[in-house]
Amino acid sequence: MAEATAHGQEMHAGQIAAVPTDTHQEHPIKLYLVVWVWLFILSAASYMVDYFHVQGALRWSLILIFMMLKAGLIVAVFMHMAWERLALVYAILVPPIAVLVFVWIMAVESEYTLWTRLTFFGPSP
Template identity: 70%
Template sequence: MTQPSTNTTGPAIHNEAHQEHPIKLYLVVWGLLFVLSICSYMVDYIGIHGYLRWSLILLFMVLKAGLIVAIFMHMAWERLALLYAVLLPPILVLVFVAMMVSEAHYVLFSRLTFFGTGP
């Protein structure tokens, strides 16, 4: 094994430390994912129906996806990556949806103006 040179006239040697997170963090996240999955299954088991059922299922799904992305993909420690990978695409989709809604209202208004409301 060679020792790094102590010569100060040469290029500086940078030791990039690899950040390791405690195993407890991963075990807690796995436990939370397990609990959220149980809650999602309990919504079906209890027999909740309608919008409440779908709202709860979507809520648990988003919470699980958020935990996976934040911890296992290390997005919680990289703020810029979080913005670009997780928040920017949905914001752009909402902008495009708003543009389509605006266009749809314009087309409907044009059709009603030039073709009338029907017989």
């Protein structure tokens, strides 16, 4: 007494279909607590940059590094990007990286444009 299933397989009387009922992934609370502690430490370090009056390029480098580390932790763990397929990760992360590269190229080009204007047209009166 075999019955045909939707997938062309036969189920016999008394068999239970092996259909996954729960595809939800649960992560241990310890992971979230550890990430939360790291976010607190990185925020405190970012605050310390201002507290100790770090100036110049070092200040902005440290602030940007701490910001990117915090954003990476939030995206990877709290937005569950660490458990997504690689194609989806690339689809989300590559465009902002490309925008940053284009902004860097424009900044370099702007310095060259300023140099050529000052060289060939002279400083403004």
